[in-house]
Amino acid sequence: MREANLRLGRADDVPEGGARGYDPMGDGQDTLFAVRSQGVLRLWRDRCPHAGTPMAWRRHAYMNAAGDGIVCAAHGALFEPDSGLCVRGPCLGDRLQPVAFAIDGGEIVTVAHRPTTSHINQETSS
Numbered sequence: 001m002r003e004a005n006l007r008l009g010r011a012d013d014v015p016e017g018g019a020r021g022y023d024p025m026g027d028g029q030d031t032l033f034a035v036r037s038q039g040v041l042r043l044w045r046d047r048c049p050h051a052g053t054p055m056a057w058r059r060h061a062y063m064n065a066a067g068d069g070i071v072c073a074a075h076g077a078l079f080e081p082d083s084g085l086c087v088r089g090p091c092l093g094d095r096l097q098p099v100a101f102a103i104d105g106g107e108i109v110t111v112a113h114r115p116t117t118s119h120i121n122q123e124t125s126s
Helices: none
Strands: 007-010 018-022 032-037 040-045 086-088 101-104 107-110
Touching (some): 007 018
Antiparallel strands (some): 007 107, 018 032, 032 040
């Protein structure tokens, strides 16, 4: 049985060089986060590949000060926002887990609420 699509929030709420966390299950802990880098929106599972810990050092704070890298608050690992590849830190060479999504009526909607090996990136409304 296919899992239901989840509406996370407005795509416009994720600024260039910024991020936003989401708690789609309402458990009080963000489990997904979106980043916008070079005009492209991407959605990732909120888990560091090193130890499985949440990434943000506070709510919605996933990016470094320059807005060009995702940082794990627990270990200082640095990830490329376009590929999720760890380029510095204890998980060097590992990747964040992308989540498939689409933009529908200006909202980020998961295609299935489970991590996938690839993601869909659609910046247009349907």
